[in-house]
Amino acid sequence: SATLSLHPLALTAAAMPPPPPPPVHLRLRVSITPPHPLPLPYSRRFSSATSGPATARHLSLRCGSRRRVPVCAARSEAAGAEGFDEELGRLLELLPGELRRRVEDHPELPALVEVVMDLGRPPLARFPSGDFLLSHRPISFDDLRQATAKVGDFGGDNRAGISRTLHRISAIRNRQGDIVGLTCRVGRAVPGSANLLQDLVKDGGSLLLIGPPGVGKTTVIREIARMLADDYDKRVMIVDTSNEIGGDGDIPHPGIGNARRLQVPNQEMQHKVC
Incomplete structure (x- = not known):
């Protein structure tokens, strides 16, 4: 007669099913190259x-x-499409003359993102390549009043616009409700x-x-x-x-x-x- 002896751990391991395969994660990325290079x-x-x-x-x-x-x-080149130059000009009319000329002379004017005017700070024009200082002279209350007088009424969300354009003007107010900052964003x-x-x-x-x-x-x-x-x-x-x-x-x-x-x-x- 022969005696067969198995270790309990070996029996347990043999009875267990094989571990499931690791999950496979697929990540789909779709990219399109425009027909013309971007500016x-x-x-x-x-x-x-x-x-x-x-x-x-x-x-x-x-x-x-x-x-x-x-x-x-x-x-793409849609920034320079017919009618956009006129709409952009209506936004730039909100700026004091010196600032408007500085923006208009910038080589990246068609790609302008927004203009920031905060009380007591120098104004900035923001382009995709970075911020551009428009003047060393700080913004005054008169600058802000002249700009807000040319736009529609600000709503409860402190935003206003220019009729029949896509531009957005956002206001920052102090505790008394006075406007102390404006962000003039270009809409396209x-x-x-x-x-x-x-x-x-x-x-x-x-x-x-x-x-x-x-x-x-x-x-x-x-x-x-x-x-x-x-x-x-x-x-x-x-x-x-x-x-x-x-x-x-x-x-x-x-x-x-x-x-x-x-x-x-x-x-x-x-x-x-x-």
């Missing part, structure tokens, strides 16, 4: 994050299928900025655009509204909380195409507008 200022801003000059600006898109797709918000309508999203827009699913300030979220949303109304013959109604999408004034900006727009008199009561 130099945009290449400068993003060159540090890539091995060569950047050719597109990216947003992060989250949709119902839980995919994340970078959205190219490329600002860029046709084709949402081309990468055509299949998602056509499917009719929900979209959430995520990105830091100044990367083109509002620009893409405006183009999506135009695309739905003009290209897909949808009935589009925009609930425009701060008149950022359709522009200031009662006549919407042509950038939204045939889409219609609901203005919101009070942000806290927006649900009643809908």
Whole structure:
């Protein structure tokens, strides 16, 4: 007779199923190179994050299928399209004469992002390549009063606009409610900025655009509204909380195409507008 002896640990190990394979994570990244290189200022801003000059600006898109797709918000030659120079001129009219001339003489004028005027501080013009000092003379109350007198009324969110343009003027107030700072941001309508999203827009699913300030979220949303109304013959109604999408004034900006727009008199009561 023969005796077979097995260690208990060996039996336990043999009875256990093999461990499952490690999970595989797939990350999809889609990038589009525009037909023409972006202006130099945009290449400068993003060159540090890539091995060569950047050719597109990216947003992060989250949709119902839980995919994340970078959205190219490329600002091509549309900045110099017909009508934009006139709209930009209306924004620059808010500045004192000396500051306006300094901005107009800047080589990156078509790519201007915003002008910052804070009480007691030198004014700045911000371009994708960096900040540009407009004057060593600090901003005074008179400078701020002259600028605010040329724009519409500021709402509860301390924002105002210029009629039939996409520019946004944001105010900073002190404890007494006086305006002590202005940020004059340039608004642009860029046709084709949402081309990468055509299949998602056509499917009719929900979209959430995520990105830091100044990367083109509002620009893409405006183009999506135009695309739905003009290209897909949808009935589009925009609930425009701060008149950022359709522009200031009662006549919407042509950038939204045939889409219609609901203005919101009070942000806290927006649900009643809908």
